[in-house]
Amino acid sequence: MDNMLNVALPKGRLGEKVYAMFERAGFECPAIHENNRKLIFENPEKQVRYFWVKPSDVAIYVERGAADVGVAGKDILLEYSPDVYELLDLDTGKCRMAVAAPRDFRDNPQRTLRVATKFVNITKRYYAGLGRDIDIIKLNGSIELAPILGLSDVIVDIVETGTTLRENNLEVFEEVVPISARLISNKSSFRFKNELIERVAQSIAEQIAEVSK
């Protein structure tokens, strides 16, 4: 086993923001700023290696040990329940999982509710908690379309600003759970690279505390 810290970062704006946190924690890797198509960047001097992966895949990389730590949204952690440590709430990438429906929607509790969503497990758990019978329609994108076309009554999806919802004549009915980005770690790596991981987590925790002051 190499003694580098392997970090899986989610591609996109959140990943860049998080990388900056790692950089301030003393794990910089200047190569990452080079504009190219490389996927792996490393700085042997700081014992760190970064790679960009699809945000929803970060948890898989970490759970299976291809990455020691990574940053994943709470939505992914709730949906797939990966066997990882959730070390920190990064207090960034904030949004919420919510039930949305057309503005004129009126719920009829005597009927099975048709729900379209990408997040099947979260949705099932939420409605099971309410004791509501539902028909889940799993979609992979453009969830907002479902109630407009009558495919479903409501949707369960991530809501950031609500602009997409508004533009499609939908609005939030209930909040399911607030979401933010989390620092996760592989359970085995946490033991064998304990010193490195604790150092990163500690330093990032301090940065978060500093910001929220």
Added chain:
Amino acid sequence: MNFPEAILKNEEKAIFRLRSLYRQRGYEPYKMSKFEEYDLYVRNKSFLVSDNVITFTDTDGKLMALKPDVTLSIVKNTREGETRKVYYNENVYRVSEGSHSYKEIMQTGLERIGTIDLYALSEVLTLAVESLGAISDDYLLDVSHLGITLTLLRLTGAEPSYIKRILDCMGEKNLHGITAICREAGVSDGDTERIKALVKCYGKPSEVIKKLRAILVEEEFAEALNGLETVLELASSDRIRLDFSVVGDISYYNGIVFKGFVNGIPSAVLSGGEYDELMKRFGRTSGAIGFAVYLDLLEDFSSVPEYDVDTLVIYGEGTPARLVADTVRERIAKGESVRAERSIPEKLKYKTLVELTEE
């Protein structure tokens, strides 16, 4: 017959080493049938790693299951008051977490049923450490005490449903989650900090016990802490860490629980603990402790050998068969593996090539 260990797969090597390890301490092999009545598993669903079980109807109409777990069967077949020291090596059938399909998983484990005193605890911990040592040189055994964790959680006055959620967060080392749930449950700030401090304690037993004594000052903790300290001293291994994020289902486990990790394998290869609560469910009053080693995980751990075969012997149509046979025998006598072929097989990797073809 003598044979080089190199021909054994990693998991096979481990099986042999573990067997001799357990025999040394007087544990007896336990052999069981592949099937068990499904009823046993339905009643103890949450004890199983996954609650999917392969079932079939037996000729007499009974619903049977391919066993997904061994411990339950051993407990069921142990009479009240009986003392048992057994080990097993069985295939179990359950859904693997990654693929969501049924898999045959090779599992070795050990159970000790009867009066579990400090010596018995330390013996099982020692065997757990040595089991990991039989797999790799770089390993750690993380030990926790569910009794201590539960006592603390109950002292906070939190409702059982909250206790379960707090335990889940402890298992994820999810400190922010603990804060949120404690606030919801009305746990005081001081107690919340104590729970978080417990999760944060990770390290060598001698250091962590000191920290624990500072956090857990109430009298209720004294006995468990002293016991834990003695057991860890008796097991005396520098590979043991105390880690209170190791938790188990509280409807089965009660005291010491542990998980073993090997560098290079992404999840725990060994898992176990004291399960008096499970014994109670079967109406047994004695204590019990045991662990399982998940040998299937070792498969990924093994490296691909550089060569398929040491020597490749190539012979032609005109080569006398006796010459081929003699050459092969000669090479085998030298301790090599030999493959004799008429032409070089595609993709075969060999160390040396012996050509018996005459031009």
